[in-house]
Amino acid sequence: MLVNEERIFLCKPGRETPGPVLYWMSREQRVRDNWGLLYARILAGTTRPLVVGFCLVQGFLGATLRHYDFMLRGLAQVAEGLGALGIPFVLRLGEPGQEIPRLASELGAGVVVTDFDPLRVKQVWQEQVIQGLSVPLIEVDGHNVVPARRVSDKQEYGARTIRPKIHRLASEFLEEYPELTPPAVPGPEVGLPDWEAVRRALDVDATVGPVDLAAGEDAAHAALAAFVGGRLARYAEDRNDPTKDGTSRLSAYFHFGQLAPQRAALVAAGPGEGSLAFLEESVVRRELAENFCLHNPRYDSLEGAPDWALKTLDAHRGDPRPYLYTPEQFELAATHSRLWNAAQTQLRLSGYMHGYMRMFWAKKILEWSATPEEAHATVVRLNDRYQLDGRDPNGYVGALWSVAGLHDRPWKQRPVYGSIRYMNENGCRRKFKVDAYIATWERAALEAG
Ligand SMILES: Cc1cc2nc3c(=O)[nH]c(=O)nc-3n(C[C@H](O)[C@H](O)[C@H](O)COP(=O)(O)OP(=O)(O)OC[C@H]3O[C@@H](n4cnc5c(N)ncnc54)[C@H](O)[C@@H]3O)c2cc1C
Missing domain, CATH: 1.10.579.10 (DNA Cyclobutane Dipyrimidine Photolyase, subunit A, domain 3)
Structure with missing residues (x-):
């Protein structure tokens, strides 16, 4: 198995049918280094097409044009990157609970794969999708080096209790990603989304406008390379000084799934003080936050x-x-x-x-x-x-x-x-x-x- 089974969680059991594999992309908005997409590709094997679906919800947790603009710029690159591999990308506007089962049934999908996300709203979407689906739904944790459901089955007290668990399991999970190969069976011709039309259809708060930060996977990899090649060496000393550009500035790329935290950990790992401090923040502290939200439903209160x-x-x-x-x-x-x-x-x-x-x-x-x-x-x-x-x-x-x-x-x-x-x-x-x-x-x- 090319994807560690401990990343995989069966949300809705059932019998797979021979139809296409649908990867419902949600949190991991990238083509490279994406365990969910890789797992969907494995399921497609040599006999089934693979289709990627994304559901764009209006008014998500108070998100503004600033967030939608950045996300859409990244998704446009995802659609092109998938297209180059012969994988169709379908964008739907609406509620996932309706749109994903509808897309699955239009495609005659045999199984649906999706991303792990501990936030309540995402868990509710998953429940709604499960209700509407007649085929299995499988979740893959592509956001954490050590999968959140694996590292601990309870809310951890703090960094000092989760750190040894992560360190113990890191060598098993901090592995290089396999290559995503083009599917053996082509998917349906769907063309690229009409991004201008999508933007016109957006009904979000535009008073908080876009920011001047390059979006998407290529920009995220460039930001990672610039950090690791330069500021990482001084990260341990400079990161607490707001007048110095001493931190990685990767958080938005991680948040929108444009960069895998595991890729950053693989590239930044090393014996220096900077590397150790960066891994403490980007793996231990970040995964402690995932643990908290997964196990405490009152995380935002x-x-x-x-x-x-x-x-x-x-x-x-x-x-x-x-x-x-x-x-x-x-x-x-x-x-x-x-x-x-x-x-x-x-x-x-x-x-x-x-x-x-x-x-x-x-x-x-x-x-x-x-x-x-x-x-x-x-x-x-x-x-x-x-x-x-x-x-x-x-x-x-x-x-x-x-x-x-x-x-x-x-x-x-x-x-x-x-x-x-x-x-x-x-x-x-x-x-x-x-x-x-x-x-x-x-x-x-x-x-x-
Ligand atoms: C009040 C408050 C609000 C915050 N809001 C957010 C938020 O909305 N989104 C967000 O991603 N982070 C948030 N953080 C955590 C942290 O401040 C940011 O992740 C970090 O400043 C982002 O900049 P960077 O990518 O340059 O960080 P770096 O210092 O380069 O760190 C690398 C990565 O480690 C992770 N990280 C760093 N610090 C923390 C931390 N304290 N807890 C958990 N993970 C961490 C992030 O993923 C970050 O991108 C918040 C912290 C506080 C105190």
């Missing part, structure tokens, strides 16, 4: 936080706030703090806030909101709306880590925070040139009008 954190936040509910802002004031970057406003401006204008600033940004929202519930909701909403890599398990975990101690431990008691870890501007000043960061984003705000 304050209720998903650990008990000690909920208790301490509750005990400090009545503490006077040093400043008090509404969600709208946060969104408009209208606080008293030039540093906080600069971070929000970076997010709004560029679709990317530096990781260190994400922590500071979210913790100050906790400190300056009326309640912890309102603070958490504001963090999630702004993150999902503006961050190009938003609506990701990493984002939901980042929000709960910052606001409510998830995967962290109790710290010294303070007003409002209780024993949640605290951050302030002086801490930032010790780490990096805060005034340079503020100047960059104040200038950008002026230029943007």
Whole structure:
């Protein structure tokens, strides 16, 4: 078997029929290094065609034109890459629960393969697709080096408990990908999607506009090569400085499945400090977030936080706030703090806030909101709306880590925070040139009008 069986999960058992194999592409929007697509190709064998279907849903978790634009640019490359291999790509607009069973029945598909995704909305789609399908549905984990269903069957306490499990299994799963070969039997002629028509049909919030970042697999591989060939060596030292371009900037490519995290791990692996730090973030921390969302259905609510954190936040509910802002004031970057406003401006204008600033940004929202519930909701909403890599398990975990101690431990008691870890501007000043960061984003705000 070319795809490790532990990546494969049978969602709907049943008897396969001899019809084409349908790969319902969802989270893994790429042709290369895609375990789900490879598995679908294996099932097609020498006797069946392979068809790739993608269902475009309007208004996904508050996604805006920024996100749809980036995704569609990437999908256009997917369609071409598949076309070059003789694999038809079918794009459907609508709800997967209707569209995927309909497509499967139009094709006379004998089996459907899809991607693993721990988010609730995706699990609901899968359930709906299962209801409508008369053939088996098979899920493949192409997002994690160690498959999320394999690494642990429960919610892990933190990095220290999942790290040894991942390290123990990594050598089994961190393997080179086989080549995707053209199917032996050609699929139906479907032509390329009319991308202009798709864009015209979009009914999404266009007030958050596209960002200037090259999309798609080729751009993702180029970004990975540039990082590994340059900044990786200094990643361990530079990654916490928001004025340095020290991190990989791969999160949007991972989020949209334009790059396999496993490819990044294969290319970046090595004995240096930079490599080790990068693998800790891109494999251990990222897969800890997948574990949390898979096992905690309240991952996007304050209720998903650990008990000690909920208790301490509750005990400090009545503490006077040093400043008090509404969600709208946060969104408009209208606080008293030039540093906080600069971070929000970076997010709004560029679709990317530096990781260190994400922590500071979210913790100050906790400190300056009326309640912890309102603070958490504001963090999630702004993150999902503006961050190009938003609506990701990493984002939901980042929000709960910052606001409510998830995967962290109790710290010294303070007003409002209780024993949640605290951050302030002086801490930032010790780490990096805060005034340079503020100047960059104040200038950008002026230029943007
Ligand atoms: C409040 C808050 C919100 C966040 N929202 C998101 C989000 O919506 N989407 C998102 O992908 N990440 C999110 N993160 C995690 C992290 O900040 C980003 O992944 C990272 O800054 C992206 O930049 P990069 O690709 O250059 O990171 P690098 O430093 O180059 O890291 C490489 C990869 O490791 C992973 N990673 C890095 N830091 C973390 C972390 N703390 N937890 C889990 N995985 C990590 C990411 O996949 C990242 O692309 C959030 C963190 C916080 C505190």
